[in-house]
Amino acid sequence: MFRIIFPVAMSALCVAGWAAAHSGVKNPSVLARMEAMKVTQDNTKILGAMAKGERTFDAATARAAASEIARLAAETPGLFEAEETDATSEALPAIWDRFDDFKEKSVALEKAALVMSAGLETKADLREGLGRIGAACKACRELYRK
Numbered sequence: 001m002f003r004i005i006f007p008v009a010m011s012a013l014c015v016a017g018w019a020a021a022h023s024g025v026k027n028p029s030v031l032a033r034m035e036a037m038k039v040t041q042d043n044t045k046i047l048g049a050m051a052k053g054e055r056t057f058d059a060a061t062a063r064a065a066a067s068e069i070a071r072l073a074a075e076t077p078g079l080f081e082a083e084e085t086d087a088t089s090e091a092l093p094a095i096w097d098r099f100d101d102f103k104e105k106s107v108a109l110e111k112a113a114l115v116m117s118a119g120l121e122t123k124a125d126l127r128e129g130l131g132r133i134g135a136a137c138k139a140c141r142e143l144y145r146k
Helices: 002-015 028-052 059-080 099-119 123-144
Strands: none
Touching: 028 059, 028 123, 059 099, 059 123, 099 123
16 A cells, blocks of 8 residues: 555655746746646646556556656756746746756656656556656755745
């Protein structure tokens, strides 16, 4: 049971709260970042639902979701390069104080998602990959998000 719950819980840490209402965002750069995180959340939810058995496991769909997470992780540093804020933003100033570390964490997420997208065949692969994705998300989120 732990092998199912842990990866799902880790991925939930990655996306929990990123779906904050975007209607009040005035800064277009912040909105773009929030939208990217929302798409990452949506794809992580697909993986989590499959891991929990709430959605039928489909390796091709899971690989596509992981591939999209990897694509967005690769784009993340560029989205945060300019130090822009908004009252609705949950990005901490530490992102720009430690931007190299932030980029490294984005690369770690990208790599975890790429490995998953390239080698996922079974539900066990899904759980393992989801655990890695969740851990990569958590490592960044703990330091750089309110």
